[in-house]
Amino acid sequence: MLAARRRWLQQAGALASSTVLPSWIPHASAQTASTLNALPRVALVIGNTKYPEAPLKNPGNDARGIAGELQKLGFQVNLKLDAGRSEMIEAIRAFGAELGKKKGIGMFYYAGHGAQLAWKNYLIPVDAVIERIEDMQTRTVELNSLLEGLVKAQNPMNVIILDACRDNPFGSKAQTQQKGLSQFDAPPGSLLAYATSPGNTAADGEGANGLYTENLLRELLVPEAKIEDVFKRVRLNVRRKSAGQQIPWESTSLEDDFYFLPPAQVKTLSEQELDKLFGEELAIWENVKDAKEPGPLEDFLRRYPSGPYSELAQLQLERLLAAQGEKRIRIAVQEGNPFTRGSAEADTRWRVGDSYTYRHIDLLGGAEPRNIVQTVREITASEVHYGNGIVTDLLGNLLRRPGGRIYSPNQLEPLEYVVGKQWTTQFRITTPKGTSGRNQMELRIVGRESITVPAGTFNAFRIEGHGVFEEENGQVETTTLTKWVAPDRLRREVAMEETRERGSRGGGRRAGGMRRGGRRSAPQQLTNSQRWELVSFRQA
Numbered sequence: 001m002l003a004a005r006r007r008w009l010q011q012a013g014a015l016a017s018s019t020v021l022p023s024w025i026p027h028a029s030a031q032t033a034s035t036l037n038a039l040p041r042v043a044l045v046i047g048n049t050k051y052p053e054a055p056l057k058n059p060g061n062d063a064r065g066i067a068g069e070l071q072k073l074g075f076q077v078n079l080k081l082d083a084g085r086s087e088m089i090e091a092i093r094a095f096g097a098e099l100g101k102k103k104g105i106g107m108f109y110y111a112g113h114g115a116q117l118a119w120k121n122y123l124i125p126v127d128a129v130i131e132r133i134e135d136m137q138t139r140t141v142e143l144n145s146l147l148e149g150l151v152k153a154q155n156p157m158n159v160i161i162l163d164a165c166r167d168n169p170f171g172s173k174a175q176t177q178q179k180g181l182s183q184f185d186a187p188p189g190s191l192l193a194y195a196t197s198p199g200n201t202a203a204d205g206e207g208a209n210g211l212y213t214e215n216l217l218r219e220l221l222v223p224e225a226k227i228e229d230v231f232k233r234v235r236l237n238v239r240r241k242s243a244g245q246q247i248p249w250e251s252t253s254l255e256d257d258f259y260f261l262p263p264a265q266v267k268t269l270s271e272q273e274l275d276k277l278f279g280e281e282l283a284i285w286e287n288v289k290d291a292k293e294p295g296p297l298e299d300f301l302r303r304y305p306s307g308p309y310s311e312l313a314q315l316q317l318e319r320l321l322a323a324q325g326e327k328r329i330r331i332a333v334q335e336g337n338p339f340t341r342g343s344a345e346a347d348t349r350w351r352v353g354d355s356y357t358y359r360h361i362d363l364l365g366g367a368e369p370r371n372i373v374q375t376v377r378e379i380t381a382s383e384v385h386y387g388n389g390i391v392t393d394l395l396g397n398l399l400r401r402p403g404g405r406i407y408s409p410n411q412l413e414p415l416e417y418v419v420g421k422q423w424t425t426q427f428r429i430t431t432p433k434g435t436s437g438r439n440q441m442e443l444r445i446v447g448r449e450s451i452t453v454p455a456g457t458f459n460a461f462r463i464e465g466h467g468v469f470e471e472e473n474g475q476v477e478t479t480t481l482t483k484w485v486a487p488d489r490l491r492r493e494v495a496m497e498e499t500r501e502r503g504s505r506g507g508g509r510r511a512g513g514m515r516r517g518g519r520r521s522a523p524q525q526l527t528n529s530q531r532w533e534l535v536s537f538r539q540a
Contacts, residue, residue, distance in 0.1 A: 036156065037262040040104030041075040043067070044095040048112030048126050050082045054169040058205045059111035062163060062213040066109050069220050073260050075107060084127035088141045096149025099158075105258065106158040108146060111213065114164025116182040119337045120144065121162075124169055147187055156189060157258060159227070163195040163212050165202045178332060183340040185419060186251040193231055195238075197249045199332020211238055212248060223261045228252065230260065232305035240298060244321065244328030251340075252420045275438075278308070278426055285309040285409065294320055308426040311411040315348070315395060318415070341448040343418040344461070344487040348394040350379050351540035356492045359454065363497075363529040371535055374492075396492060404432035412443065417461045417487055421445045429469070441467025441479065451484045451494055455534040458494045460484035477502045478524065491539060493532075500528040 047063025113124035183198035195212035389402035410427035465481035
């Protein structure tokens with residue numbers, strides 16, 4: 001029942017064994033204990049520069065740089081420079097066959113021209129002659145041909161990196177309807193990364209490498225960094241360097257952690273060590289959260305890219321940069337795109353008078369459903385106050401409940417919504433009597449689906465969370481949470497279901513319902529099962 005707790009203990013424990021323990025690493029996962037990081041590594045790297053009508057400067061350098069670093073990281077690399085269509089197709093076929101044979105980790109990197117047509121993405125060979133836009137279908141390489149080969153290979157994990165978002169390579173001969181690449185959800189067991197947000201373009205770059213690959217080359221060699229953290233740091237660095245005009249984008253369906261440079265061994269941390277780590281991070285967050293300049297928040301995000309306050313830090317950085325006049329690019333509208341379930345950002349434009357009526361249903365005790373009205377009466381720089389005593393932050397995270405129960409900073413609500421996103425949170429809950437407990441939860445956006453409640457039908461992101469609440473007296477409560485959120489229409493959740501089970505620590509740290517040494521801990525008792533659904537709402 002405590003899978004989230006077990007995974008979190010593994011995450012923290014992976015780091016203590018390292019000879020050098022970077023201060024930003026306490027939440028990296030200990031997947032060295034799995035076989036994932038020990039599998040063979042196979043890479044195909046393509047850099048196309050010498051286009052007859054629209055030559056590029058950096059893709060060749062970018063591809064050579066990536067190939068060299070991947071070889072240092074244990075990848076078997078096939079490097080192709082200035083490849084024509086037949087050569088690209090054959091290289092992609094051989095890449096899939098090699099992965100199917102070795103069942104290893106696959107890495108595909110492409111730098112060069114790319115374009116989209118009818119929501120499909122195409123990589124442009126150097127020998128492609130495009131007289132009209134329809135020629136792309138027969139004279140370029142569709143991304144699906146690569147993805148189909150990876151699916152057929154049935155290897156456990158793939159990383160696909162596309163630095164292919166330059167301006168239209170066809171000139172006046174063939175004008176594409178949309179810029180850049182189309183949004184595409186990552187296939188199972190993969191991470192898909194674009195050099196800039198879907199529907200936007202990136203400059204070729206003035207130095208030896210493009211802006212995106214320059215930062216990727218640096219972050220690939222950071223020891224013991226989870227793959228998601230690598231790309232989060234790249235995104236932050238590119239965004240700040242370009243003043244918001246180039247913001248990398250990723251889609252992921254990975255479930256296990258992968259390191260380019262994994263920890264040497266795993267060491268389990270004690271409860272006291274875990275408390276100390278999180279206490280230190282919370283203290284740093286409290287110190288930087290009200291920063292008036294971007295620097296402290298950027299440093300925090302580089303240090304803790306996936307920490308329990310990273311969503312809060314990203315929100316504060318967004319607000320600060322907007323106040324300073326940064327006009328950042330955004331993902332192009334993807335309405336009608338059959339290859340993605342879309343993405344959205346949290347709506348933090350709260351207004352006094354916003355009102356939400358929820359029906360509360362007791363699924364365990366059978367009490368009569370009751371309606372609860374929550375109306376915004378005050379908004380401060382960082383909080384939203386409701387007439388019934390509830391206080392949240394600007395993302396909607398609960399800070400105070402009626403009756404005086406207080407929550408330390410938390411991120412049960414994310415800033416950005418995209419299927420596959422996962423994050424963690426940890427916070428303390430203090431009762432009016434002064435007792436407190438620690439809550440830890442892992443959350444993931446598992447899908448997007450239509451949900452109907454009394455307030456109407458919404459196209460909502462479905463979020464699932466699993467967590468542990470440990471009280472000072474040793475009691476342990478596990479939580480299973482499901483929420484439906486439609487951030488493009490509603491600032492609060494559409495519906496929520498929550499189940500809680502209670503047990504006790506039983507004299508040892510619990511992991512997956514078992515004590516250390518294999519003895520079973522105290523049995524769980526179902527204590528709460530409830531559903532909240534939106535009945536009506538009013539938003540300015």
